[in-house]
Amino acid sequence: MIVGLHHVQxxxxxxxxxxxKAFYCNVLGLKEIEKPASLKGRGGFWLQVGNQxxxxxxxxxxxxxxxxxxxxxxxxxxxxxxxILTEHQIEILDSVAIPHFERFEFRDPFGNRVEIIQPx
Numbered sequence: 001m002i003v004g005l006h007h008v009q010x011x012x013x014x015x016x017x018x019x020x021k022a023f024y025c026n027v028l029g030l031k032e033i034e035k036p037a038s039l040k041g042r043g044g045f046w047l048q049v050g051n052q053x054x055x056x057x058x059x060x061x062x063x064x065x066x067x068x069x070x071x072x073x074x075x076x077x078x079x080x081x082x083x084i085l086t087e088h089q090i091e092i093l094d095s096v097a098i099p100h101f102e103r104f105e106f107r108d109p110f111g112n113r114v115e116i117i118q119p120x
Contacts (some may be wrong), residue, residue, distance in 0.1 A: 027085070072116075078116055
């Protein structure tokens with residue numbers, strides 16, 4: 001039986017960890033958490049999001065703009081996040097409406113699709 005979600009992994013190009021941390025930790029305000037010593041040599045970094053984890057791995061040779069795969073962050077104030085991302089020159093993309101939710105999408109600096117969603 002599946003009892004929950006432990007973590008999600010997305011990827012960034014190899015060697016771009018500092019740029020990734022600048023975006024995910026400084027712009028989105030996520031907290032970096034320690035990776036196990038056995039995995040540190042693989043690159044990337046891990047983040048805490050509520051009681052879940054986002055693992056940011058590294059891989060080259062993948063066009064992140066060609067996929068619908070994405071991560072969706074549940075927020076309390078969609079308008080706040082639109083302002084923050086716009087201030088950082090991140091293009092806000094419209095999403096197909098879903099009843100009872102306000103949401104939008106954007107692409108992170110590496111092309112990963114990201115959704116911001118709020119129940120209304």
